[in-house]
Amino acid sequence: MTSLRTPESHPERQSDNAIVLDHVSVRYRLSVEPRLSLKEAIVRFNRRRWRDFAALTDISLTIRAGEVLGIVGMNGAGKTTLLNLLARVIDVSTGRLRIRGKVSQLIDLMSGFHPDLTGRENSYVRGALLGLTRTEMNERMPGIEAFAAIGEFFDAPLRSYSAGMILRVAFAVATTVDADILLIDEALAVGDAEFQRKCEARIAEFRTRGVTFVVASHYLQQLLQICDRVAWIEAGRIRQLGAPRDVITAYIAAHT
Amino acid sequence: MHYDSDLRRPRAIEEWLDLIRSGPLLRALVERNIKIRYKRSVLGLFWSIANPVPMLLMVSLVLGRLLSKYAPAYPLFACAGLLPWTFFSQTTTVVTSEVAGGIDLWRRTRIPKTALALATVMTNLFNLLMTLVPLIGILLIAGRPIGVALLSLVPTLILTSVFAFGAALLLSTVALAFPDIADLYAMLLPTLMFTSTVIYPDAIVPAPIRSLLPLNPLTTFIEAFRAPLYANAWPTAGAWLVMTIVSFVTAAAGWLLFNRSAHDVIAHA
Numbered sequence: 353m354t355s356l357r358t359p360e361s362h363p364e365r366q367s368d369n370a371i372v373l374d375h376v377s378v379r380y381r382l383s384v385e386p387r388l389s390l391k392e393a394i395v396r397f398n399r400r401r402w403r404d405f406a407a408l409t410d411i412s413l414t415i416r417a418g419e420v421l422g423i424v425g426m427n428g429a430g431k432t433t434l435l436n437l438l439a440r441v442i443d444v445s446t447g448r449l450r451i452r453g454k455v456s457q458l459i460d461l462m463s464g465f466h467p468d469l470t471g472r473e474n475s476y477v478r479g480a481l482l483g484l485t486r487t488e489m490n491e492r493m494p495g496i497e498a499f500a501a502i503g504e505f506f507d508a509p510l511r512s513y514s515a516g517m518i519l520r521v522a523f524a525v526a527t528t529v530d531a532d533i534l535l536i537d538e539a540l541a542v543g544d545a546e547f548q549r550k551c552e553a554r555i556a557e558f559r560t561r562g563v564t565f566v567v568a569s570h571y572l573q574q575l576l577q578i579c580d581r582v583a584w585i586e587a588g589r590i591r592q593l594g595a596p597r598d599v600i601t602a603y604i605a606a607h608t
Numbered sequence: 609m610h611y612d613s614d615l616r617r618p619r620a621i622e623e624w625l626d627l628i629r630s631g632p633l634l635r636a637l638v639e640r641n642i643k644i645r646y647k648r649s650v651l652g653l654f655w656s657i658a659n660p661v662p663m664l665l666m667v668s669l670v671l672g673r674l675l676s677k678y679a680p681a682y683p684l685f686a687c688a689g690l691l692p693w694t695f696f697s698q699t700t701t702v703v704t705s706e707v708a709g710g711i712d713l714w715r716r717t718r719i720p721k722t723a724l725a726l727a728t729v730m731t732n733l734f735n736l737l738m739t740l741v742p743l744i745g746i747l748l749i750a751g752r753p754i755g756v757a758l759l760s761l762v763p764t765l766i767l768t769s770v771f772a773f774g775a776a777l778l779l780s781t782v783a784l785a786f787p788d789i790a791d792l793y794a795m796l797l798p799t800l801m802f803t804s805t806v807i808y809p810d811a812i813v814p815a816p817i818r819s820l821l822p823l824n825p826l827t828t829f830i831e832a833f834r835a836p837l838y839a840n841a842w843p844t845a846g847a848w849l850v851m852t853i854v855s856f857v858t859a860a861a862g863w864l865l866f867n868r869s870a871h872d873v874i875a876h877a
Contacts, residue, residue, distance in 0.1 A: 480636030
């Protein structure tokens with residue numbers, strides 16, 4: 353994965369900023385009671401009580417085009433919220449977010465898959481969820497099938513797959529998208545050693561094309577290898593941002 | 609593609625712009641829905657087409673002779689009412705229970721939040737059209753008069769779809785806050801059915817109550833659907849007016865209310 357650290361190969365994209373977060377905050381409304389039924393609401397004649405929850409607070413961050421930014425933090429620190437924000441699954445509450453380029457996500461490889469449909473059929477649905485048209489998917493399908501390399505299973509219902517096979521199909525579809533910015537959430541460690549190498553090669557290929565990466569992970573060693581910078585998020589704020597070695601060393605020190 | 613959060617439009621407008629660009633997604637979702645139904649059972653697609661059949665047999669056996677004075681060829685009469693009813697009730701039920709169950713995709717992928725509801729409407733519309741083919745065949749074999757009035761089914765089905773989409777969004781808006789609306793709605797469905805003219809002609813209802821039937825908006829839609837199939841007649845001008853107003857007002861209200869609250873839903877996770 354060391355081959356990924358080649359930002360110099362794309363000087364023309366260096367000057368562009370792919371993502372700019374300007375004092376961005378995300379607030380959720382969390383219900384204090386877990387789930388209130390309509391019946392209870394009528395009987396007790398009161399409204400659901402809400403509590404404001406600051407998932408991200410005052411995040412300012414500029415990610416350059418072609419950069420690999422790692423994100424570390426404890427569970428619940430706001431890593432996934434940040435990725436969801438960049439994927440525009442959720443909105444900023446305050447502040448300003450600007451994104452230049454097409455975003456694709458390797459977040460949660462499984463969503464949208466149905467056990468009764470075949471790998472091929474699921475790939476079409478998944479591709480549509482990622483914004484690809486039918487024609488585009490038709491063109492890519494041989495490549496997806498070859499990359500997944502699960503043989504006849506590709507046309508068998510997903511029910512009959514092993515977990516590793518499902519991940520292979522999911523990764524093959526997710527990486528077929530032409531994205532300028534790829535968001536990755538813990539998805540790098542998939543499959544056996546051989547498939548792992550294929551994934552790394554595919555990511556390296558994206559890297560040489562100048563794709564920007566935002567990678568949230570607990571695999572600190574991997575982040576150390578692939579990232580240009582690392583952001584440490586704690587309780588919804590950026591605690592430290594800088595060179596991978598500095599940030600990860602500090603992060604490890606704080607949690608041991 | 610450039611995005612700037614400062615240039616966001618109101619959510620109801622953003623959602624509309626997203627949805628009209630989602631042709632490929634809608635197509636994939638509808639295909640998926642149809643395939644899933646097709647694969648799930650031995651009877652396959654036939655299963656969803658056959659959905660109104662047990663009810664049809666039952667009402668024909670129980671009520672057929674009793675009502676034949678008011679509605680000759682009663683099974684055809686009932687069938688022409690049960691088809692749009694099944695379409696409406698299935699669409700609204702499926703969408704509401706999906707939303708009540710919490711839609712995982714909303715949290716994980718950037719898709720228009722109304723896309724799943726619209727895909728359900730389109731799937732059920734497909735099923736309805738599939739059921740319409742054998743029905744028209746039966747009408748021809750039975751020697752019933754049918755003709756160009758059948759063309760009225762096109763606008764009728766469009767308006768019924770708009771109405772079902774709006775009603776589904778309104779119910780979904782409630783389901784976002786109170787998931788048990790799905791159960792409550794299932795309880796209310798028979799009431800909705802029996803207060804509209806799905807399985808009986810309005811002639812059997814005593815006059816003072818009969819004038820109340822149009823208060824259930826479904827009555828107008830069902831009568832408009834039935835007119836060309838059963839009576840070889842066009843829906844009345846009044847029916848068109850009512851259907852247009854009801855469907856678009858429902859859809860607009862559903863759209864605005866749903867978009868106002870659906871975006872907070874990730875927060876419930």
